[in-house]
Amino acid sequence: MQRTETPKSLFMLFGATGDLAKRKLFPSLYNLYRKGKLSERFAVIGTARRGWTDEVFRNHVKDSVLSANKHAERIEEFASHFYYQPHDVTDSDSYIQLKQLADELDGKYQLEGNRIFYLAMAPEYFGTISDHLKSDGLTDTKGFKRLVIEKPFGHNLETAKALNNQIRKSFSESQIYRIDHYLGKAMVQNIEVIRFANALFEPLWNNRYISNIQITSSEMLGVEERARYYETSGALRDMVQNHMLQMVALLAMEPPISLTTNEIRSEKVRVLRALRTIEGEDVPEYFVRGQYGPGKINGKKVPGYREELNVAPDSNTETYVAGKLMIDNFRWAGVPFYIRTGKRMAAKSTKIVVQFKDIPMNLYYNTNHDLHPNLLVIHIQPEEGITLHLNAKKPGQHMETTPVQLSFANSSKNGINTPEAYEKLIHDCLLGDATNFTHWDEVALSWSFVDKISQVWENKAISFPNYEAGTMGPKSADELLEKDGFFWWPVEDLEVCNC
Numbered sequence: 001m002q003r004t005e006t007p008k009s010l011f012m013l014f015g016a017t018g019d020l021a022k023r024k025l026f027p028s029l030y031n032l033y034r035k036g037k038l039s040e041r042f043a044v045i046g047t048a049r050r051g052w053t054d055e056v057f058r059n060h061v062k063d064s065v066l067s068a069n070k071h072a073e074r075i076e077e078f079a080s081h082f083y084y085q086p087h088d089v090t091d092s093d094s095y096i097q098l099k100q101l102a103d104e105l106d107g108k109y110q111l112e113g114n115r116i117f118y119l120a121m122a123p124e125y126f127g128t129i130s131d132h133l134k135s136d137g138l139t140d141t142k143g144f145k146r147l148v149i150e151k152p153f154g155h156n157l158e159t160a161k162a163l164n165n166q167i168r169k170s171f172s173e174s175q176i177y178r179i180d181h182y183l184g185k186a187m188v189q190n191i192e193v194i195r196f197a198n199a200l201f202e203p204l205w206n207n208r209y210i211s212n213i214q215i216t217s218s219e220m221l222g223v224e225e226r227a228r229y230y231e232t233s234g235a236l237r238d239m240v241q242n243h244m245l246q247m248v249a250l251l252a253m254e255p256p257i258s259l260t261t262n263e264i265r266s267e268k269v270r271v272l273r274a275l276r277t278i279e280g281e282d283v284p285e286y287f288v289r290g291q292y293g294p295g296k297i298n299g300k301k302v303p304g305y306r307e308e309l310n311v312a313p314d315s316n317t318e319t320y321v322a323g324k325l326m327i328d329n330f331r332w333a334g335v336p337f338y339i340r341t342g343k344r345m346a347a348k349s350t351k352i353v354v355q356f357k358d359i360p361m362n363l364y365y366n367t368n369h370d371l372h373p374n375l376l377v378i379h380i381q382p383e384e385g386i387t388l389h390l391n392a393k394k395p396g397q398h399m400e401t402t403p404v405q406l407s408f409a410n411s412s413k414n415g416i417n418t419p420e421a422y423e424k425l426i427h428d429c430l431l432g433d434a435t436n437f438t439h440w441d442e443v444a445l446s447w448s449f450v451d452k453i454s455q456v457w458e459n460k461a462i463s464f465p466n467y468e469a470g471t472m473g474p475k476s477a478d479e480l481l482e483k484d485g486f487f488w489w490p491v492e493d494l495e496v497c498n499c
């Protein structure tokens, strides 16, 4: 893999007038430009159906950057690299014009035929675009060709396979970059470092010392404008199949023999292969679902899911999932990995809590003060950092214990750091580093795990709504842990100390 700090490339962005491009991709490209990680030798062709000109497109790009960063410098220079070509991806003829413009810009910016095709549009078009890129000669250059694909990658294993087979006709696996933006988050990338760079943790990272691991990714937002998509997806497909299972894989994988893309991926794949299959009658034992009803967020009344625009009044779509995953291998036998994710919850928070087993004997039990279990908390967002919860002696004469915390707070520039995640991933793609993108094997295994749960849920409606907006989900999610003798560590009480 060639690594240069400022690789040159043409970006061809499909869906350039859309929401993702505006909110995430243009600000990310700008940040790379501002930091000198994108050389002057780059150009972007934006395409979509509406009949914009280069000028309209450049103004749109500038607005997008300025709404993320009011004081953006060199914005005119940045925007001058952007070109617009009206194009309907279903119209075979218009790929010819796209190719002409691409070849022209290739010469003008001396891009050496390097091309990144970014598909930021509805997934039903992914296969068609990929076919045309090859058949109409857009991939026919001497430089690198990379295809960046947004989520969702299929709706289930069968559709994901069909899509994969179709794009593989035009791109090899090593040229395909499937985005999972959680893999671009700083603290998700930090999981490996915390585990494999600390003598303190690695020896304890197994079923002898860890009692359970909890991963929460809660949102306060509802479905916003995405109900059409979400109605066909639900939280299981939208969040668990990708982001949640990727975090589980990073937490549970064996140390790779080196930090190469292939070694890391193959360890993650082994975790997904070891996931206990949950199917049929076992599903309710391991997984619970919820849908929000009306409630309050930040003191303001919000409607229930079924009252949202483009949602069926009797929708059976889950907006919340909690589950218990078991990894049936030597390291993790007997250790539950609990996951929960949902919309319209009490907090916007993504956290991992690693709960260590109690020590064999509590010498301090006579003091009526229970020892708190040791916890390692990885704060992914909005705050970024690590907290280690320990017990120490309370100041004073008596031998009493008190919980104390060792905290490290990463300063997060963006608060909720999705734009930064995209920035990292786009830069990785430019460098040809696919480590933080999902390999087909991971996608296939994740779908095969999730499909068995959704098959059961699709055939059996339950009484929805079952949690109030602004709460931490349905009661059944608490019961899932209570029956194992655990409880969800409240994310609100685990804030990282900013000291």
Ligand SMILES: NC(=O)C1=CN([C@@H]2O[C@H](COP(=O)(O)OP(=O)(O)OC[C@H]3O[C@@H](n4cnc5c(N)ncnc54)[C@H](OP(=O)(O)O)[C@@H]3O)[C@@H](O)[C@H]2O)C=CC1
Residues within 6 Å of the ligand: 014, 015, 016, 017, 018, 019, 020, 021, 047, 048, 049, 050, 087, 088, 089, 090, 119, 120, 121, 122, 123, 150, 151, 152
């Ligand atoms: N928005 C987000 O926060 C996230 C989005 N994603 C994924 O990113 C992708 C894009 O999402 P998003 O930006 O929200 O979608 P939008 O609906 O906002 O944008 C869709 C884009 O596709 C263009 N388009 C639609 N049909 C055609 C066509 N036939 N030919 C050419 N262009 C067409 C539209 O422009 P026009 O109407 O001018 O043709 C528009 O630019 C999806 O796969 C989504 O799942 C993933 C994570 C988060």
Ligand SMILES: O=C1O[C@H](COP(=O)(O)O)[C@@H](O)[C@H](O)[C@H]1O
Residues within 6 Å of the ligand: 151, 217, 219, 238, 239, 350, 416, 418
């Ligand atoms: O992929 C998705 O993620 C977002 C949550 O991302 P975050 O970075 O804000 O945690 C979620 O809202 C969306 O439904 C889903 O498609």
